[in-house]
Amino acid sequence: MPPSARTAGARVSPAASSVADALRAAMNAARKAQDKDRTLVLGTILANLKNREIDLRRPATDEEVVEVLRKGIKIRREAIEQYQAGGRSDLADAEQAQIAVLEEFLPPAVDPEEIRAAVREVIAGGAKDLGKVMGQIVPRYRGRADGKLINQIVREELQAG
DSSP states (O other): OOOHHHHHHHHHOTTTHHHHHHHHHHHHHHHTTTOHHHHHHHHHHHHHHHHHHHHHHHHHHHHHHHHHHHHHHHHHHHHHHHHHHHHHHHHHHHHHHHHHHHHHSSOOOOOOHHHHHHHHHHTTTTTHHHHHHHHHHHHHHHHTTHHHHHHHHHHHHHHHH
16 A cells, blocks of 8 residues: 555544544634634644644544643633733733634533542542542543643542541
């Protein structure tokens, strides 16, 4: 089999690229609508995704695409804090609008009470320190819950128990 045939077949698998495909479709729609702000944020995220795929040397899975999205959101939240500290609410508002665009592509968030119940279960199972509990909880909710939220819930439950 020639190399081009192998790479063409392995390049895009339908199940593994649905979030990436949605991002690309949204980017094309934003370009057609001449929505410069949306085009900019989606283009930036798609460039970050392409860099991630180059590092991986394969197409990114949906979970990896969500990680790229979450990292983009985290960077923008940090920028908002900086802008607000500097008195630039106009720039903070622009960053918030970009976050709203990126959040459209995230899977639905997990209910914090579901996370809390899982944390209680892990603590009841014998894990008594932050690292052990986080080690068991984070993989369950990776890509569906914010790490800060998980950390906060774990700390609260460890103090209560």
